[in-house]
Amino acid sequence: MAKVHVLNGVNLGGLGTRRPELYGTLTLNDIESMLRETFPGVDFEFRQTDHEGEMVGWVRDAVGSAGLVVNPGAWTHYSYALHDALEAVDVPKVEVHLSNVHAREEWRRRSVVSPAVDAVVAGMGAWGYRAAMGYVLGRSGGG
Numbered sequence: 001m002a003k004v005h006v007l008n009g010v011n012l013g014g015l016g017t018r019r020p021e022l023y024g025t026l027t028l029n030d031i032e033s034m035l036r037e038t039f040p041g042v043d044f045e046f047r048q049t050d051h052e053g054e055m056v057g058w059v060r061d062a063v064g065s066a067g068l069v070v071n072p073g074a075w076t077h078y079s080y081a082l083h084d085a086l087e088a089v090d091v092p093k094v095e096v097h098l099s100n101v102h103a104r105e106e107w108r109r110r111s112v113v114s115p116a117v118d119a120v121v122a123g124m125g126a127w128g129y130r131a132a133m134g135y136v137l138g139r140s141g142g143g
């Protein structure tokens with residue numbers, strides 16, 4: 001079974017009630033269930049943390065897996081540590097943002113992690129995770 005890591009960073013544990021007009025009403029548990037139902041053939045490692053060092057370790061855990069989907073939250077915009085961790089993991093990698101970061105504050109338009117991933121999805125809400133999975137499975141020969 002293909003193993004895919006879906007990692008959510010800082011403040012994403014608040015999904016469902018955090019700025020629903022921007023991030024939607026689904027919780028992370030809802031998104032996880034949606035992914036498991038949509039991709040029953042995938043062995044998901046679905047996690048969230050507010051601790052950057054923990055996230056870096058989880059990125060490393062994805063070595064040898066079928067792929068990595070990551071929503072780094074605000075770390076997107078300033079974490080070179082996360083960039084370097086992602087750069088070192090040679091699996092299909094997609095950066096996901098629920099909101100359209102390009103239509104928001106100026107500082108959200110820059111991602112320091114994008115150069116270390118294969119693709120970026122923004123503004124599709126929870127659908128972005130499915131889109132990212134489609135790419136990962138296509139790349140890894142699983143769909």
Ligand code: DQA
Nearest residue numbers: 011072073074097098099108
């Ligand atoms: C986010 C966008 C980031 O700018 C923000 O800090 C988040 C969520 C998104 O999913 O749209 O926490 O990554």
